[in-house]
């Protein structure tokens with residue numbers, strides 16, 4: 001993979017996240033976990049390129065993002081859709097997500113997948129739990145029948161890779 005500047009990336013960020021989906025991965029070579037996500041954003045805040053991700057507290061990945069300072073976002077070609085479906089429907093508590101058909105690569109304190117088409121390596125810089133008191137549109141609550149409000153993490157995108 002080659003390092004590129006984030007603003008040289010020729011992608012539609014909404015299509016990338018909403019339709020292509022991403023894997024959010026955190027941990028170490030020996031102890032990591034990954035999950036599929038399609039809610040989030042890429043933008044600019046505090047003079048930094050950032051990604052916003054939203055993780056429900058019951059996800060196994062939540063514990064890994066909590067315990068580590070870094071996480072990655074990986075985007076794949078359509079042929080890997082089955083991996084994303086698996087990682088979006090099964091928990092790392094129940095299946096071995098360290099031996100998927102994709103190959104983890106360690107980059108200093110971060111971990112991503114060799115087969116990814118685009119990778120954003122992020123450092124956690126902020127988090128906040130969504131507060132239903134602040135839902136200005138009442139329809140948002142229907143996403144939370146179990147009141148399992150997401151924790152939002154903002155990650156500084158410090159390296160972008162492209163295959």
Ligand SMILES: Cc1cc2nc3c(=O)[nH]c(=O)nc-3n(C[C@H](O)[C@H](O)[C@H](O)COP(=O)(O)O)c2cc1C
Pocket residue numbers: 021033034035036037038039040054055056058059060061062084085087088089090091092093097
């Ligand atoms: C297309 C898709 C998008 C998803 N987006 C999110 C998301 O943004 N946030 C979240 O907490 N869970 C999301 N999920 C659910 C998790 O991927 C799923 O619960 C997964 O099994 C969690 O794995 P883990 O327990 O190993 O972390 C999504 C699932 C799919 C299929």
